[in-house]
Every structure is written in C-alpha cells, then in structure tokens.
Amino acid sequence: MSIPTLQGLQTALSGLLAEQQALDITGNNIANSNTEGYTRESVVMQPSPPIVIPALSTKTGEGAQLGTGVSVATYTRIRNSYLDAQYRTQNSALSASSTQAEELAQAQSAFNEPSSTGIASQMSAFWTAWSSLANSPTSEAAKQGVVSAAQQLTTSINELSGQLTTISGQVGEQVSALTGPSGEVQNYASQIAQLNGQIKLAEQAGQQPNSMLDQRDLLLDKLSSLAKVTVSQQPDGTDTVSFGDASKPLVEGTSVNWPQTITAAAGGQLGALLGLTSPTGALTALGSSLDSVANTLAASVNALHNSTPIFSGTTAATLKVAVTAAQVKASASEAAGGNAVALAIANLRGGAAEQGYAALVQQVGASVRTAHDEEATGKTTLTTIGNQRQSVSGVSLDEEMTNLISFQRGYQASARTLTAMDSMLETLIEHTGQVGL
Amino acid sequence: MDQRITPAMITGSTVNDINSALTALERSSSELSSGKKILEPSDDPYGASQVIDLQSQLDGLSSFAANAKDGVSWATTSESAMQNISELMQRVRTVTVQASNGTYNQSDLNSLATEVTQIAETIKQDANVQYAGQYVFAGTKTTTPPYQQGETDTYAGNGETVSRAIGPGAAVTVSTNISTLLGNGAESKDGKLLDVLRTISQHLTEGTAESKAALTSTDLKGLEANIETLSQLQSVNGSTTDQLKLATSRIEALQGAISTTLSNTEDANLAETSIAFSNEQAAYTAALRAGATIVQESLLNFLH
Numbered sequence: 001m002s003i004p005t006l007q008g009l010q011t012a013l014s015g016l017l018a019e020q021q022a023l024d025i026t027g028n029n030i031a032n033s034n035t036e037g038y039t040r041e042s043v044v045m046q047p048s049p050p051i052v053i054p055a056l057s058t059k060t061g062e063g064a065q066l067g068t069g070v071s072v073a074t075y076t077r078i079r080n081s082y083l084d085a086q087y088r089t090q091n092s093a094l095s096a097s098s099t100q101a102e103e104l105a106q107a108q109s110a111f112n113e114p115s116s117t118g119i120a121s122q123m124s125a126f127w128t129a130w131s132s133l134a135n136s137p138t139s140e141a142a143k144q145g146v147v148s149a150a151q152q153l154t155t156s157i158n159e160l161s162g163q164l165t166t167i168s169g170q171v172g173e174q175v176s177a178l179t180g181p182s183g184e185v186q187n188y189a190s191q192i193a194q195l196n197g198q199i200k201l202a203e204q205a206g207q208q209p210n211s212m213l214d215q216r217d218l219l220l221d222k223l224s225s226l227a228k229v230t231v232s233q234q235p236d237g238t239d240t241v242s243f244g245d246a247s248k249p250l251v252e253g254t255s256v257n258w259p260q261t262i263t264a265a266a267g268g269q270l271g272a273l274l275g276l277t278s279p280t281g282a283l284t285a286l287g288s289s290l291d292s293v294a295n296t297l298a299a300s301v302n303a304l305h306n307s308t309p310i311f312s313g314t315t316a317a318t319l320k321v322a323v324t325a326a327q328v329k330a331s332a333s334e335a336a337g338g339n340a341v342a343l344a345i346a347n348l349r350g351g352a353a354e355q356g357y358a359a360l361v362q363q364v365g366a367s368v369r370t371a372h373d374e375e376a377t378g379k380t381t382l383t384t385i386g387n388q389r390q391s392v393s394g395v396s397l398d399e400e401m402t403n404l405i406s407f408q409r410g411y412q413a414s415a416r417t418l419t420a421m422d423s424m425l426e427t428l429i430e431h432t433g434q435v436g437l
Numbered sequence: 438m439d440q441r442i443t444p445a446m447i448t449g450s451t452v453n454d455i456n457s458a459l460t461a462l463e464r465s466s467s468e469l470s471s472g473k474k475i476l477e478p479s480d481d482p483y484g485a486s487q488v489i490d491l492q493s494q495l496d497g498l499s500s501f502a503a504n505a506k507d508g509v510s511w512a513t514t515s516e517s518a519m520q521n522i523s524e525l526m527q528r529v530r531t532v533t534v535q536a537s538n539g540t541y542n543q544s545d546l547n548s549l550a551t552e553v554t555q556i557a558e559t560i561k562q563d564a565n566v567q568y569a570g571q572y573v574f575a576g577t578k579t580t581t582p583p584y585q586q587g588e589t590d591t592y593a594g595n596g597e598t599v600s601r602a603i604g605p606g607a608a609v610t611v612s613t614n615i616s617t618l619l620g621n622g623a624e625s626k627d628g629k630l631l632d633v634l635r636t637i638s639q640h641l642t643e644g645t646a647e648s649k650a651a652l653t654s655t656d657l658k659g660l661e662a663n664i665e666t667l668s669q670l671q672s673v674n675g676s677t678t679d680q681l682k683l684a685t686s687r688i689e690a691l692q693g694a695i696s697t698t699l700s701n702t703e704d705a706n707l708a709e710t711s712i713a714f715s716n717e718q719a720a721y722t723a724a725l726r727a728g729a730t731i732v733q734e735s736l737l738n739f740l741h
Contacts, residue, residue: 033444108477113485114703120489124496131500134602135507136569138580335595337571337579343602349497350490350605362486365478372479383453387446394443398736405740 003051003066005428008421011048014069015414018045021072022407026400033395037218040395041210044073077210083389084217085231088224090385092268094378095225099272100282101371103171107286108368110163113361119160120357122153123297127349134342137330144325150310154319157294161316164287168277175273178226179259185243185270188223189256192216196238197254203237223250228267244271282367289360290316297353304344305329444735451728458721465714468705475703484702491699495692501603502688505681507569508601508611512678514568515613519671521563522618525556526664529634533660536641537653543644550641557634558586564615574615583615590622590631603684611681613674618666630667633659 022043032038050065112118129149133142178184195216202209216239223229227244234240234253243250244266248257264275276283291314298311298319307329312322331338348354468474478485532549535541541549561584564574571579575594583594592615599612620629623636637656640648 105479108479111478113478114473114475114488114492121492121496124493127493128496128500131504131602135504136571138571331577333577333597335577335579335597336581337575337577337599338597339577339599343600343608346500346602347606349500350493354489354493358486358489361478361489362482365480365482365485368477368479369482383449386449388440390443390446390449391441394441394445396441396443399441401736401740 003053005425007051007066007068008424009418011067011069012414012418012421014048014071015417016411018043018070018072019407019411019414023404023411025075026403026407029395030397030400030404033397033400037214037221038395039077039079039210039214039217039393041075041077044076045070046073047071075208075210077208077213079217079393080389081233083385083392084220087382087385087389088221088229088231090378090382091221091224092228092271094375094382095269096267096272097371097374097378099269100276101368101375103167103273103276104282104364104368104371106167107164107283108364110160110167111361111364119153119156120354120361122149122156123354123357124349125149126153127346130342131346133328133330134339134346137339137342138336140325143328143330146328147321147323147325150321150323153297154311154321157290157316157319161287161290161294164283164290165317168283168287171273171277171283175270178270178273179262181259185223185226185250186256186258188219188226189241189243189250189258192219192223192239192241192251193254193256195219196251199237200253224268226268227262227270244268286360286364286367287316289356289363293353293356293360294319296356300348300351300353301345304348305341306332444732447731451724451732454724455721455728458717458724462714462717462721465710465717468710469707469714472705472707473703474705474710481702488699488703491695491702494695495699497605498688498692498695502685502692504601505603505685505688508603508609508681509678509685511568511573511599511601511611512674512681514566515573515611515674516671516678518563518566518574519613519667519674522560523664523667523671525560525563526630526660526667529553529556529637530657530660530664533637533652533657537649546641546644550638553634553638553641557590557631557638560619560630560634561586561590564619574613576612576614584619590620590624590635592616592619592621601681603681603688609677609680609684611677613670615670618663618670628659628662630660630663633663 022045025041025043029040048068048071050067053064053066113120115121126146126149129142129146133139133146136142176183180186195212199209199212199216202212220229220231220239220241223241223243230242232240232242238253239251240249240253241251243260244262246257246260246262246266248260250257250260262270262274264271264278264281266274275281278284294316295314298309298314302309302311305328308323308327310321310323310328311319313319330342331340333340467476475481475484475488532553536546536549564584565582566573572582572594573579575581575583577597577599578594579599581593583592584590585593594616596614596616598610598614600608600610602608616629618629619631620627622631623639626632633656637652637660640652640656
C-alpha cells in the first residue's frame, strides 16, 4: 500500500487550520486581558491519527505510521479551583472586617473625641460650673451656669445616643436591602442558577462553555463578599452553593432557596452587619455603655443634690435636666452661703461617670482599631491569593505576543509546505510524459 | 514553578503601593497640620482615654486654682477688717488707761465715752465687711449682715464655716467666726469685745471712783483678753492665706506636670513627624516613578 498522493496537502491544511485557531485564541486572550473574571485559554493540539503503512512496504520490510498533521483537541481554561475556594474564604473575611471598620468608624466619629467640644469636655465644664457655684453659692449667674452646663451635657449625650441608634438603623436597612427580593443575594443566586442550567446543557452537548464558567466564577466571587460561600461541583457541571450559615444550599442545580435565615456566623458583609447589632454586638455594647454612663452621672449627682433631682431619665436617650436655676442648691441647709452640696458635686470630677465615659471612648477606639488591623491583614492576604490566581489564570501580554509570533510562524510554514506540495503535484501533473517534447 | 507575572498583577500592586504610600503621607500631613498624633480614639485607644482623664484633671486644677485665689481674697478681706478692729482696740486701750489717770474731768470722760461707743459702731461696720457681695463674718448666712448698727449687738450670723476646695476632697475653711471676738453685747454679759466696750463706755459715763477703778482692772483685763483672741483669729486667718498660697503654687506645679504628660500623650512630635513625612514623600514619588516606568514596558515595544 502506498501513501495517498494528496495526503501532504491535507497535512499542511490541518497545520494551517490548527495554527489559525491558536491565533484566534491568542487574539481572544489579548482582547480579554483586562476583562474582570476572564480566565486565559490555551489551545491543546494533538497529532491526527496516522496512516498505517503495512509491513514489507519499506526497504527494511518493517511497517510504519505516517503522521497526517494536527488537530485541536480542546480549548483549556487555565484555572485552579483550590485557589478559587481560598480566594472566596478570604474575600468573606475581608468583607466582614471592612464592613465592621466602616460602621464602627462612623460610630467613632459620632463621639467627636478627643476634642474641646466632646462629651468629656462638657462633663468637665459641668463639674467646673459646680465649683464656681461653690465659690458664689448665692449667685444666680452661677446657678444658671450649672443649669446651662447640664443642658449642654445632656443634649450631647442625647445626640450621641441618637447617632448610635441611627447607625444601628442603617445597618438594619443595609441587611434588608441586601437580603430582600431584589437584593444582591437573590440577584447573584438566580444568575448562578441560570448559568448552572446553561452550562449543564452545553456540557451535555460536548461543548466547553468557558465564558459561562468564567461568569459563574465571577458571580461566586462577588457572592463571597456577602457571606461565606462553599461550592461543590456536581458531575453534571452545575455548582451547588452553600451560603453563610443558611440551612439549605442557596443554589442547587437551577433552583434558588432564598430567603433563608442567616446569623452573625454567616461571615462576610451580612454576617458583620448582623453581628454589629446583635445583643452581644459592638454597636449594642457602645449603646449600653453610654446608657450606663448617663445613668451613673444622673444617679451620682442626684444623690448629692437631694432637694430636687438635677437629672431625670436613666438612659442616654432619655437623660434630661429636671431643674431650673432657682431650684439649684449649693447647700442642703437654709443658710444662703453654704456650699457643701456644690463642693461635693464638684468633687465628682474624675469619678465613675467620667471614668465610664473615658472607658467607652477607649472601647470604641479599640474596636475600630481591631477592625482596621483585621482589614489590613485581610487585604494583604487577599492580594497574595489574588496574585496567585492571576499568576495561573491571568493573561500575560508578553506571553501572548510570543505565542502570536510562534503561531504566525507555524501558519506561514504550513502555508509553505502547502506550496511545496502544490509544486510537487504540478511537476507530476503538468510535466510528466513530456520528455523530449 | 516560577510564578507567572501578568500586567494586571503589576498594575494592581503598583496601585496598592501608591495608595499605601499616599495613605501614610496623608496621615503624617494631618498630624503635622493639627499638631496632634491622636486624631481619633482608634489612633491610640488607651491614649485617647488618658487625654480625657488628663484634660479633666487640668480643668479641675484650674477650678482649684480659681477657688484658692477666691479664698485668698476672702481671707485678705477678713484680714484687713481684723487689722482695723485691732487698731481700734489699741485706741480703746489707750483711752481706758488715760481715763483712769484721774486728770480728766467728767466732760472729758463723757467725750471719751462717746468715742468708745463710736469705736464699737466702727468695729461692727468692719465686721459687716463684704467680699463679692457676701458678708465674710456671717458664717454661711452670707446675705445677712452679722451686726446691726445702733444699740443692738446680737450676732446675726451663724457658726458654720465657709470653705474652698483646693484639691480632690481637700477643702480649706476661709471664714472666721467673728462672734468669738465680738460676742453678743452688754446684755449677754459674755465678756466679749462688744460687752467690754459697752461696759467701758458705761464706766466712763458714770465717772465714779469705783467705775474708774473698774476701768483699769476688769475692763482693761477684759480688753486684753479680747486683744489676745483677735490675734489668735488673725493668726489662724494668716495661716489660711499661707495655706491657700502654698496650694496655688502646688496647683501650678501640677498643672505644668499634667500639661507635659498630656502633650506627650496627644501631641505629635514635630521633628519625628517631619522626618517621617519627608520619607513618605520620597516613598510616594518612588512608587509613582516605578509605576510609570514598569507599567509602560512590554514586549510590544520591541516587536516590529
């Protein structure tokens, strides 16, 4: 058996086609070099099935296999799913700490400390007003000074309490917005479920739905910033997605289970938001510490000024001044010049209320700092993992340019082979049998 | 396997580096412009609570300093009134000794008696001295004059004390109980100054040998006992002034010390921060330059 005459043309053609496809893929990689979530692809080429040349056909009498060119086996998506899982875990953690840092920083700025206008300096001014009253127990101006200082102090405490409540309210609104029917969770989950269906169909048809896989991975990345995400890949190409500490999978095949109950343990932005306002959360703790400062202040001052309570209310939100200047007494006795009460109240400076407030400022500062530190660490870790992922899946233009040259040269050489074959056949067809003519 | 480096990684890390350099720069710049290193509690949570504590201590010290100053004025007012009373008592002593010599006729004695009565009135006026609208010798009844002008010599104040706080829980009594010197007049027979003055005046008006004898014996003795009482009151009041002045200088020293601690806690070290600022500026420029150079390079630049 001999080799088919036109085989060489077919071999050259297969080279042309394969190199062309490789050039197309390279072009696609370059075009998507800045596309978010794009995974670089490469062409896997393999030799075409050879022609078997039976034994005794060659001079040595052995058989042989003649290569018939090249074919493209598949377009590989170069991606590491282990890095994806790590990236998503870290992304949830980072998102949680940045959310905490952001909300607590808002609370911190509501405190406006250290400053000359914060609650600390107003409390200090309140004690100073009592000290001035002790020096002039009969002075109406000094009594009015006490009432004014008390009013400024209670207003500031009320305002701070109000701001903390507003921040808690905003946190609740964010949670509702994210988890609501048109929220991001629902939105991402339904897109993932839809892609699951399309990917399943494509894979059944034997296709490689690379761009849909990229889209689904990108959506999973985004979902992981909302809460912890665990993905298990099913044999039919679909992804089953667990979300936070929800009891059922968020996405299973093409169906979405949402809404479900999640708690602070969900991680990510949602976990952090739920954690801040939970009964043991940082925002709740700030509110109750402020209540305790207000209560201590009112109780300690009222106990000494026993003719009329100076303050009414036992929480930061309800603390009010309950006296007029005329009701302020510097002394428990009837004598105009007594100042024992004023001295005793002025002596509360540095006492439990003030220490409680200083501790509260330390508490808010420490919680913001911890969240910031965690955020910084999380960012570094996420960047490292992101770079590892980029290193595997990202498009390198230098590499693509090199490939471009290599595939282009391959194409040119295949074309040259075709030319050579053509001229060989020309010799055969045009010039055979014309010897001597 | 070597890590593949893609342009996206370089762009990403360049942006990160430029950002962190700029963040550090911004931080130093706010420290320099505000002069504070604690701009919010999270910069130094413990430091921030210290600042609150120290600031309140400083405010407290200012109050104590004001109290001490007020106390000194109070005591000085008392002191000058008692100094007047002391001089008047010396005059009465002279009058009493002169009258007993026997060279004066009854008309002279009568005018001396009038003088003594007037001195009693002046002394009561001195006892009614006010500081900042408050009667300093009335105990805590600071709105009531302790003595009325005229014949009634009853003390209208009370025995309570007025004090000024000069430290946490430390108060100094600034009032002087003048009724221990002046007493309640002739009717009470308490042997105090007003009683003695009224008696002297009466003895002068009577002019009898018996009365004259009483002038040099019981009256002079009573007067001298009261001079002794006054000098004791003056000495107590003087030591109060000293105590308050001492407290003032102690408070000033404390204010200095606490201000230093406060400054160490919250103020930026300008030298250190300026150097850090320059370094960060250099780092920022370097990050920008490196980014601009590296990101532009690619194989494309060399292919034709």
